[in-house]
Amino acid sequence: MGKWNPNRAINNMNSALKETLPLDKEHWDMIIEPKRNLLDLRLGELWRARDLVILFVWRDFVAFYKQTILGPLWYIIQPLLTTVVFTFIFGSVAKLPTDGLPQFLFYMSGTVVWAYFATCITNTSNTFITNSQLFGKVYFPRLAVPVSILISSLIAFVIQFVFFLGFMGYFALGGAALHPNWWILMTPVLILIMAGLGLGFGIIISALTTKYRDLRFLVTFGVTLLMYATPVILPISSFPARFQWIILANPMTPIVEIFRYAYLGGAGAVNLPDLAYSFGFMVVVVIIGTVIFNRVEATFMDTV
């Protein structure tokens, strides 16, 4: 290419001229650079992509039951069967204590709440792996995917929750001693904390799975293990004293306990500082997660 080329010479001249002009004072809509500021989270971009989030949620919901016979019923079957199995094994066979509450409701309240957290964390943790095809071809705020997962899991949660209320009514009519109380008003806060924890942990793991695939297996396994460190099956009071600290350090403990206490009453140990602890934990995890996620998002295509 040693030939003298008039076009190129003109181009060079043009760019030389441009450099002398105060180009940088112009307004640029977007600057693509190697590294972004750590705290440049581009949440505004996510907000502008809210239509996309809504469509993702709707896609997940519709695609979930297309070509199934039972359709949305599947949302109910899963927690129902889990509850039945828990009631049989832990309640009837092992005869574990349930704080004096009807066993079925005790297990169901735990299962429904736990299921929301577990789906959030397992599904968001696969964000990069399952969407690598899509992410490799088009840009949109990547956080739209985990956020949409939180919302579509919330739909499932609401369905299951309504179902739970139905069973509550059935048991109340049957004369069970249930004591719903003002803590019910905390429900939105509980959901927010669960969603935040699921999102935060999920996106931290998703960012790490771009490099380490083994974390994917750890997640499903780890979430199941974590369930046993949360009072889903055993009430706090029945945990041996030397393991109590694990239960109390677990940010999901107050959520499950408060939820159960709010709707069913009973002997749950419920207080605001515990809730505040969970909330603080959630905020920290979400911030760390978002920062890591944004770091990885820029170049993950080169490592996946």
Next chain:
Amino acid sequence: MSNVVISVENLSKEYRLGQIGTGTLSRDINVWWAKVRGNANPMLRLGETDHGNRAGESLWALKDVSFTVEQGEALGIIGRNGAGKSTLLKILSRVTAPTSGRVKVKGRIASLLEVGTGFHPDLTGRENTYLNGAILGMTRREVHRKLDEIVAFAEIERFIDTPVKRYSSGMYVRLAFAVAAHLDPEILVVDEVLAVGDVEFQKKCLGKMGDVTHEGRTVLFVSHNMNAISSLCSSGLLFELGKLTQSGTILKVVQDYLQSAANKLDRGKVKLEIPLDAPFFIKTISICNDQGNIISSISKNDRIVIKIEGNSNIVSERNMVAIDIKNNEDNLLFRTHSIEQFRFSKDVNKLGNFTLNCIIPANLLPAGTYRVGIISALTGIRELQNLQSALEFDVYQDQLLGNQFIGSRGILTPQCEWSLEKNAN
């Protein structure tokens, strides 16, 4: 205020070769722990040296690239595979981040690196239109407004409520392109997506993209189809091995690309690779003149003889050789099949070596450089060899006619028979 809408400044992108780390956390921890204790890397095979991200084990997909694009410009980006075109588009589409340098952009960029990104097989055409539109950056309202137009463009009115998994591949691609073609960005970045779909639809897409540039929108277009790129773009960039080597008007850049040294073909006589299991194959192909001498250029007024030597382990009526003649812009001028004229048969041939001559009539090809592609096949059964560009030759004009207006024009210049009919009365 200048009209520059994209300014690329010293853009570089480095890829590390090989696997990064060992791929699993437990092994990485093993390696790290061994390093801490001063042991050798336990994951290495015997006799292997440590490959942990050594310097030099990287590939610069783009190296120090700078250029600007003005508003309304249609810029064609060409280069061989691995020249860095796709990396550039990926950076512009923000799919991946550059290693150094930066890009400044004015206005909304939409990029089309693939059609049908994010289509869900279980959803209907209509549902996927909304979803795909949103993924590409449209709002629901925008898609809603343009839905009829999109469906009409894709010609799938009857199937819009059928799940896309039941679509033919053509319908799928048409719908996908239609959605993308109705984006309204200020800057459109398009990778080789036009290589799909039938010819009619390709033309329609090119037309639609032409509209886009006429509306004052900026288009960046990567393609190997020199025809499409020359008809669509006004200026071009040529990439070679990650570097920007040429920029200017599209015709100049396309010509340089086709003539660039890396792109030169053999002349005269070429040996072909012999496939392992072929019952019938071509060994050499050469360009000769009427006297049978191998040549690299020939006069326009002479017949061109393409001599093909091969070997046949079976003698079947299905044995077939075809030749493609392409011009400098990589357009296929014609393909000619041996089977049009004769068949291999036991009466004429014995097993073993054979020589075929294919004669291109004099005066058919105007002065220029031509490429020869060759194919051997068992007709209706399978293709055996297919070499798109086996060799090239030049055709020159013996003497220039005094008046250039009389010289023949066009891609082909056959000598046609002219006669003047006598008046009947």
